[in-house]
Amino acid sequence: GNSVTQMEGPVTLSEEAFLTINCTYTATGYPSLFWYVQYPGEGLQLLLKATKADDKGSNKGFEATYRKETTSFHLEKGSVQVSDSAVYFCALRVNDYKLSFGAGTTVTVRA
Amino acid sequence: GAVVSQHPSWVICKSGTSVKIECRSLDFQATTMFWYRQFPKQSLMLMATSNEGSKATYEQGVEKDKFLINHASLTLSTLTVTSAHPEDSSFYICSVNGGQAYGYTFGSGTRLTVV
Numbered sequence: 001g002n003s004v005t006q007m008e009g010p011v012t013l014s015e016e017a018f019l020t021i022n023c024t025y026t027a028t029g030y031p032s033l034f035w036y037v038q039y040p041g042e043g044l045q046l047l048l049k050a051t052k053a054d055d056k057g058s059n060k061g062f063e064a065t066y067r068k069e070t071t072s073f074h075l076e077k078g079s080v081q082v083s084d085s086a087v088y089f090c091a092l093r094v095n096d097y098k099l100s101f102g103a104g105t106t107v108t109v110r111a
Numbered sequence: 112g113a114v115v116s117q118h119p120s121w122v123i124c125k126s127g128t129s130v131k132i133e134c135r136s137l138d139f140q141a142t143t144m145f146w147y148r149q150f151p152k153q154s155l156m157l158m159a160t161s162n163e164g165s166k167a168t169y170e171q172g173v174e175k176d177k178f179l180i181n182h183a184s185l186t187l188s189t190l191t192v193t194s195a196h197p198e199d200s201s202f203y204i205c206s207v208n209g210g211q212a213y214g215y216t217f218g219s220g221t222r223l224t225v226v
Contacts, residue, residue, distance in 0.1 A: 036217075043117070043204050043217040044155070089154065097143070097208060099215060101154045 002027045006090045006102030013080055013109050021075040021105045023064075023090035031092040033057075033066050033073040034099070038087045047075075047088070080109045113139040113209035117218025124195055124225055132190045132221045134205030139213060140185035145206040146178075149220075155204060161188040195225040 007022040025031065032051045036044040048057030053068035064075045073090060090102040114137040124130050134144055142163045147155040159180050160168040167180035177199075179191040192199050205218040 034215075041220070041222070043115075043219040044206075045217070046214060049214065093215075098145075098157060098160070099206075103154045104152075106152070 002031065002092060002094055002100045004090050004092055004100055004102035007105055008103070010106040010108060013107070015081060015109055015111055016079045017109075019075070019077045019080045019084070019107065021088055021090070021107070023073045023075065023102060025071050025073065025090075025092050027071075027092055027094055029094045031094045033064070034091040034093070035062070035064055035073070035075050036089040036091060036101075038089065038104070040086075044089065080107075082109045082111050085109045113137075113141075113207050113213040113216040115205065115207050115216045115218045117205050117221055119221060120219060121222040122224070124223070126196055126225055127194055129191055129193045130195055130223060132192075132203055132205075132223075134188045134190070134207075134218050136186045136207045139207060139209050139216075141188075141207040141209070142185060143208045144182060144188040145208070145215075146180060146188075146190050147204045147206065149202040149204060151202075158190075163188075192223065195223070197225045199223065200225045 005024050034049045035047040037047045038044050048059040050057040050066035056065045062077045064073050085108050087104045087106050089104045091099045116135045118133045144161040146158045149155050158173045161180050161182040163182045182188040204220045207216050
């Protein structure tokens with residue numbers, strides 16, 4: 001089946017620190033990969049995506065590269081801000097259009 | 112992109128009563144919508160796929176009679192939690208499949224508390 005394994009949190013960082021959240025997946029077929037962000041009390045927002053191997057998704061300073069050889073889609077940001085404090089979810093979708101989510105990683109950035 | 116409005120954002124109800132949650136696709140005709148449930152500090156669990164004009168498809172372990180889903184139009188799906196109990200307290204989120212153009216768009220969620 002399809003599944004996503006995500007680095008456990010919580011992660012606490014200082015402002016301007018480097019952030020990495022690991023995400024690996026197993027899938028039958030060729031998945032599209034996503035990172036979603038959830039701010040407190042809100043729904044999910046798409047942060048970035050990649051639809052095929054070696055694609056790099058990027059948005060708001062965040063990046064993730066679709067690595068087929070390591071079945072990974074790690075999220076990175078070079079310099080985080082307090083406003084980046086949120087829960088981050090890695091997700092995948094194969095042909096059946098259902099999203100499979102990782103467990104989520106809570107990130108707290110301190111000023 | 113697709114805009115999804117979910118209402119109410121929070122609701123408190125007494126045990127034994129029913130609660131209806133609405134999910135509206137404001138600028139996209141959605142033949143398919145999804146309902147998720149999220150427990151505190153946990154991931155989203157897909158409950159069911161709502162299909163316009165036909166019966167919803169429920170995930171294994173989700174009670175169909177407990178969580179009634181109606182998708183009567185291309186812009187509205189509703190989730191009714193019937194005879195709610197405290198264990199139904201959770202964060203419920205809907206999502207619209209906006210196709211290749213818009214991808215998946217999520218509502219802002221509904222916090223249900225059953226007392």
